[in-house]
Amino acid sequence: MRVLAALSGGVDSAVAAARAVDAGHDVVGVHMALSRSRAEHRSGSRGCCSIEDANDARRAADRLGIPYYVWDLSDEFHDTVVADFLSEYAAGRTPNPCVRCNEHIKFDTLLERGLALGFDAVCTGHYARIDVRADGGRELHRAADLAKDQSYVLAVMGPERLARAMFPLGATASKAEVRAEAVARGLGVSNKPDSYDICFVADGDTQGFLARELGERPGEILDETGAVVGAHSGAYAYTVGQRKGLRLPRPAADGAPRYVTGIDTTRNVVTVGPETLLSVRELVGDAEVWLAPDVPATEPTACEVQVRAHGAPVAATVKRDHGRVNVALTEPMRGVAAGQSLVIYRGSRVLGQATITR
Incomplete structure (x- = not known):
């Protein structure tokens, strides 16, 4: 098969591409440039699409002896993933941008372009398994390494995209095994730290990012009886179940901690209450x-x-x-x-x- 291997610049995608090559596929590597500020550098495990990531992806492709390209998908990423993230928070909901990225970018835009160019499948370094039944039907399963399992963020891909996906790491017992394989293959990313948090919020300050993008919208914090117990600068910055960062001037009458139990962005009100109301x-x-x-x-x-x-x-x-x-x-x-x-x-x-x- 002609396989388009998504190379993020990390160890997982590099080893996944290597396994696709070993399986005899005709593999081409592509790095998705998702950030509009690619001149910035990585900060440890945070951020994505930096100069370092693109260079690491290129070196991995060179080591594997496969062609390598950079595709600028920053507009698509911003208009779907980032825009959805902001609109969902503005509406008082709590989105998962990794789900939307897999839906709109990795298994929609990337796959669509790949198919148009004659590729048969997209290969990624996700930790999930695809089982093929006797009747040819494909099933998405949790990875063998449950600590790294990513089936949750892949569930949105749908059966048509699942039919064109390859996850070579799904049956791998542990991330340590992947890193050891990268060392054996001479891939320089073997010790690169895993990325975490929201990739387009490189400093990890989600509330700060929302405030910059959505602006301040001062409002009231109410308790379960409707009494005003505090103030906020934007209801969008809260999520149901949140306990920290409420900055309430006084504790509840019984001294028990209070949690966010509701968000009404139409009224610009945040409601808090005891933990029992969260169930x-x-x-x-x-x-x-x-x-x-x-x-x-x-x-x-x-x-x-x-x-x-x-x-x-x-x-x-x-x-x-x-x-x-x-x-x-x-x-x-x-x-x-x-x-x-x-x-x-x-x-x-x-x-x-x-x-x-x-």
């Missing part, structure tokens, strides 16, 4: 993406759901209804916010995904 037993999601046609779930179906990239799955009953997903949890889940990605599993297999609305 929910039902979830509703829309914009459903379903990866398991053999598990229709149009009737109540036992499964597990996960609402954070590295959160614990919770047993639940799920029912699909014309693009909407209704979830009844077997035990309460705490601090769930609208806008989060709801991923549905059966064991290690990803069944589908939706965006939480309430």
Whole structure:
């Protein structure tokens, strides 16, 4: 197959590309330039698309003996991932930009361009497995290394994109094994630190980024009775379940800590209350993406759901209804916010995904 290998400049994508070459594929490396300020340098594990990353990707491609290109996708990234991030926070929801990046950039824009150029598949360094059934159907599963599993952020890709995806690291036992393989192959990125946090917020100050982009919008913080207990400079800067950074002038009457329990950006109000108000037993999601046609779930179906990239799955009953997903949890889940990605599993297999609305 002709394979387009996405090279981020990190160790995972480099080893994934190397394995694709070993498998006999015709591999071409491409680095996605996503930042509009590529003259900046990396700061440890934060940021992306820096000069160092592009150079590291080029050196990896040279070592593997494959062609290498840089594709400027910064406009697409800004207009989809960054714009969605800002609009979701402005509406009082809590988005996951990694989910949107995989949906719109890595397995939409990149794949679309690759297919137009005659490539058969896109290869990435994600930690997830693709199992092929006897009937040829493809299933997305958790990675063998659960500590690195990225199936949660990949669930949004849909069956058509799944058919064109390759994840060579999915069955690898540990990240240490990947780094050791990089050393053996002479790849200079073997000790490069993993990236984390939001890639386009290089300093890690999400609230500062939102304030710069959305501006200050002073408002009130109310308790569960409706009494004013504090003030904020923008309701968008808060998320359900948040405890730190509330800066309330006085504690609750019983001295118990208070958490954000609601965000109303129309009224520009943040509501806080005791931890007990954070527990929910039902979830509703829309914009459903379903990866398991053999598990229709149009009737109540036992499964597990996960609402954070590295959160614990919770047993639940799920029912699909014309693009909407209704979830009844077997035990309460705490601090769930609208806008989060709801991923549905059966064991290690990803069944589908939706965006939480309430």
